[in-house]
Amino acid sequence: MFSIYILVSVFIYSTAFELQRSLNSRYLGKEPTGSIQVKLLGGSKTSGNIIIRRGAHSAWGGICDDGWSKNNGDVICRMLGFGKCIAITVNSKFGHLSNNRIWLDNVRCNGSEASLEDCHLSAWGLHNCDQKEVAGVYCGRQNDFALKKSAKTFKEYAIRMKGGRNPTEGRIEVNTGYSWGTICADTWTLMEAMVACRQLGLKYARSHTTAPYFGGNNVSKIISGLHCTGEESNLAECHHENVGKEVSCRDSNLIAGVLCTERLPDLQPNVTLLEETIYLQDRPMFLMQCAMEEGCASSTAFHIQRTYRDWQIYRRRLLRFSSATKNVGTADFHPFLHMDDWEWHSCHMHFHSMEVFAHYDLFDKNGKRVAEGHKASFCLEDVQCDSGIAKRYICQGYSQQGISVGCSDIYTHEIDCQWIDMTEVEPGDYIFRMQVNPERKIAELSYANNAVVCKMRYAGVSATVTDCKLCSL
Template identity: 40%
Template structure:
């Protein structure tokens, strides 16, 4: 009996397959073909329309909940690793509000796969997908690690960021003659949670906005070299938090020279038990951006869009280019005006500069036939006289290698044959002006005088001795026929 049923089911399946083939292979009228083509195009357009869209889920209202982002035809969650108020601000922009970040699946466990992990935003990005992150779908997060936001009309991260810069310096509120600092709970004296001693008690630091800049200052203060890691953790233990909102430039010799929000009985929005911690080291890389090369090589080029299709896959053109592609039939023959230049990054430290992602997580890019080892290695901005960004670019570090080295130094890193990527001590990685995405799309920028900014390792994802030689701030004169970049000055990345 079972055998008979199987034979009958097989016959029915074959009949359905034959009928399906007949239906889809029959001759169609021009009207039917056009109708099906429009339907398929409608589905494609719908997917493009939703790409990068954000929704909040699980909260008590539409302005609060876990964050989900739409990509490749489906919704996905965001992991709370590195999630902070700057990222929350980007999410809440769609509601014309500002935001506070939540972690630990505050609004329920994630119901979809994780699309984003280790998201780092400056706060002024147009969408969450423009922030730095590992790569789409690369996450080891569990369902109880979903990132969320609470969107508000009043004070939040944007206002807190402004308060950081105008808050008082620590030495103005502390009696530094009786104050001290130490690392506690680590395996040795070079690591641990950061504690401040004041008025007879030791207390920890709230880890909100804790970054390599603050960690570097701590290591300098304790004469322990440089910050290898800036941690927000519970693994080194916990003590009463007495300091919040620490903000350092990264070149201070003492933490007491940094600014802060509150000292004493403070409210910390970080997850309970998590405090600011550091790991210090004597050996780190130190990238130095070559300003002369930028000035000498900067020039304009007009390029047809059919030559830029691979670059468009990496979002290396301005928004108007993608609108043109969507709305213009012969968009391939339209031209874009590109500000091209060469960027050379010299490692003047005492350790190699290596990508922060392990090799097995590098992303293969089919169009360019290469691997991305960092989601963003460099960013380029053009700003008007009011400091408003009018054009931007970025460079994924698909190939960190030793292009040139000082005499007597052997090249170690090469991208050929899936080789290891990095920059050796006393070697330079050089992105030539003729490489895809080594430009800013200035098609929509009016002629005039602007500020041009270039930064490598802009989000401080890889530890360095100093970040104050990672960015070049230059003058840019843009005309109808040429561009001139001049008077470049080294400084810290602009985040």
Template identity: 40%
Template sequence: MVMPTGASHVLLVLLLCWVAPSKQELAPVRLRLGGPRGPAGEGRLEVLYQGLWGTVCDDGFDFHAATVACRQLGYTAAITWTHSATYGQGEGPIWLDNVQCGGSEGSLAECVHNGWGISDCHHGEDAGVVCSGQRLPGNSPQATTSSHLGEVLGLTLEEVRLKPILARAKLSMPVMEGAVEVKHNGRWMRVCNTNWTRNNSRVVCGMLGFPREKHINTSFYRKLWNRKLKDPNSSLKTLSQKNSFWVHTVRCQGSEPHLARCPVQMAPPAPRQHACPHGMHAIVSCLPGPAFQGMGMGMGKGKGKKKTIPGKVLPVRLRAGTHAGEGRVEVLRHGQWGTVCDKQWDLAAASVVCRQLGYGTAKQALLGARMGQGLGPIHMSNVQCTGHEHSLGECRFQDAKQNGCRHEADAAVRCHMPHMDFKSQVRLAGGRNPEEGVVEVLVPMQGQLQWGAVCGAQWGLNEAMVVCRQLGLGFASHALQETWYWAGSPDATRVVMSGVRCAGTELALQQCQRHGPVHCPSGGGHFSAGVTCTAHAPDLVMNAQLVQETAYLEDRPLGLLYCAHEEHCLSRSADNMQWPYGHRRLLRFSSQIHNLGRADFRPRMGRHAWTWHQCHRHFHSIEVFTHYDLLTLNGSKVAEGHKASFCLEDTNCPEGLQRRFACANFGDQGVSVGCWDTYRHDIDCQWIDITDVPPGSYTFQVVVNPKHEVAESDFSNNMMRCQCKYDGQRVWMHSCHTSDAYGADVVRDLERQEQLANNLV
């Protein structure tokens, strides 16, 4: 075969590429992060080359390569890199292999590699990166709209604070009243009160975590100012004569999420003009939200109530957030909780949500289900707010059904929160890393603050959740009642807190109920409370609609129920029957359990501790995974069942996510983020034995993870209920919903209707 002249040159070039890896192509390439939805800046590394997305092999990939990739993605630095498809296996070509970077390259394409598409890897070797959360200047993340202190008129306001003037304000936590100071080029400067407006105060309060501003007595502060100017021992007169002491003018509209978004004039227009002639520092007083009232200097009472438009007040809540004041936005509309589509979602709309909840303005408006996907209706899309609304319902929006929105686009927020200094009142000691250890608290003892341990008796996940939130470490993965393997601090050996009982929503452990005098019979030391924290947690939610659609009755012969009887899936009366003669009446249904959190749901026990059940020939990884109960309308239990977790796996996943857990061949068990585990109606124990139940109206109830064996970001949605009508031959299920799916009024109406229909009221 005769080859064209040009072809031989092409072949030679390809051979040289293979033999001597080099910088093949310096043209810029696009990068993205793939895999399960998680925190911004981490995921499977993917490269766009010749119009096709592909992955990077982990052979030769190191921290230098991760640094280049993170910088190209718009982040300041890399934290680490991952191998062996940690973020799932990608698809398409493996574009890069044996990538070798020095760390200073501007693009991954500038690093040495085998050549585009030349690789002996498979997708089980896909590389990933974990980048820092900080963005490079000028690089805003595609999935985030942020109010980080930005540049305004060429100026950068780095930080803003209130400096308390009055003695009572200095003792307040959080600080709610004082002189406005801004940090510019590393220096704190006062803001002149000339032309200062309540719109400016509203913005300052919002960015400091407060929903509203409060009127102040400026004449009182003017007298204090003049008195200090006349004081020969005060340096205020000298400082106030320097223009470097002042920010000349601030002009806000009141809807800005941060003072840095307002027009700011640092110096007066004329060269020798005084920056604040005849003025003084601007004073701001803020009103705290309900969660922070009573914590400060008694300023929680304001005149009047917020004016809202009748019929447009939509209650809102946040779900699945790692920290207080953040989460997926859900609104109560038509009596049912639902999510908000992220189309046109911005800081103005996010700030309305934050203020409505009693927080400040929004730090970030998060797109793309960054706080996990919701389940149920999507109520709103194309939300457009001015920033002055008191409720999200006052904003312009469209019905999400008209826009084809899906839960992959659920909107979320991060709100500005007041600085409470809660973090300094608790610490972890003795752990292997900063996220775990013995819980030690700072409490007043005999007139002075003293560190001490917490009694481990009755210590549980709710209490651990509060500690992790207080420390800013996210969620609790374990609550430990014994910590003999961790050495606490020498100055905190004494037990100073016992009988701690938290609802789980408190902002600090000191807000939980506890014993007055400490009572801890087991003592401290090895029996002190401990925690392990994690940045992300799973969140299991039952698909209520599927239960309603699949419920039916079956009269099953005893001869087919030996295994179920062995696993205690039948009522006690089955023990007294003449096996194998007779049958049991079973209420059967399918269940589909979604993981809507931001971490995989994994069994607490490792596979070495799983129990083998010979009858069904499978392993139980959790003692009890779900409770199935049939209740009277007054709440009494008339029948029950339970589902041991014989197999936790990804039955299905949304498009773009791969199944990672499967039970076959003693495989790993769990439910991946965004995926769901389906238990079909025709498998053993997927029922309630109602053989002994008389006809009537009942409440059908399912509780997932009932013993809280595995930590979740939200336990309030683990219960599902249906109204159930049984006539002795047939069964009807209706009004199925998770425990937090409907508003309280709707739930009460449903229960009352059933009670009225059965003459119970």
């Protein structure tokens, strides 16, 4: 009786999944063939929302900004014949798509690829975005906008905050020897904000702003193209594109601002748990349907799903492992998204509050990525806490999510997406890497302990990791 129940349940689930897939296919039409073409829309020759198509006669559509990174931007700019990506944009910065058509989601490149086709791509046309969530880029012309020091060698220049509601927030104004002025915010990120707060003696950056929340529209902009690693002691140590009495910004409406704080979370993965739990599993694809909805499989798995009616019987070889991430900082870790933007996952029966909380990669000895796993969405909660610390965050229902100071969020090896798809990987020696908060969307005390790197021996039927250690993102 129990076996019959399982078979019926699988049949019902598979039928429902196939129906939804059929509806998607009916909406999207037959998947086009041909190479991916790309162009920019809504900006200038070197900037804009990214739109793509396959083949010369197919329709143009956008790329969802979920997990969008500078590595992805480098590939786009290379395809367009420009230099490297100077900055990426999200949330349809250059305008909403009129046709509401999205072709790709969860694009993941290492930055060296010649084309998007060489990156890890989800199934064409399957996504969870709308016209307000299109990815974009600022590209540099070949040999332009190189990350270099300005022709002038700077000593530490004066810096101040203005326009805030309190002494810990405001727009950044600098004086490089000309006069006081603001900073173009085209390339202003959390990394630059970290350096600004450090230089101001206000410890850390909780957030950065680019919209003119703190005024300053009538103040001259005197620095553009500022790029920091986040470790510098002052802004003068960062790379500058242009410095002058008044410089031109790619978007003159953006002004660099910060919100500083004395406390921040600090995430640290558990190295020992990873070493102790890693193993191989052959898993039929009908048991991976929830995971594949989140993009947790290699591109060949999605090809099989699109091509063969009996795709559920195919098997994938997965490298599985548990991961625990502890907050060793001085403030609770909260999701990047507001509760109103959390996504309900019916397969897992809870809300996911972060699109990309962890990322798993496998590299060969030359540093080329040969496989990757991806925790597409996460629910954050206190699973295990130090003695005397009460759990505050849970995933059940529409509850507050996060990781308290002194607590760990644990994803055990049997949970969906706690894997790397190894099906096409040849036996050999590799480097395994796990990163948490890989996009640095949430400010932390330090990113020097956000990754684990291990040596891995893959024998085809077994896998072992050794010499695992914490390292920087």
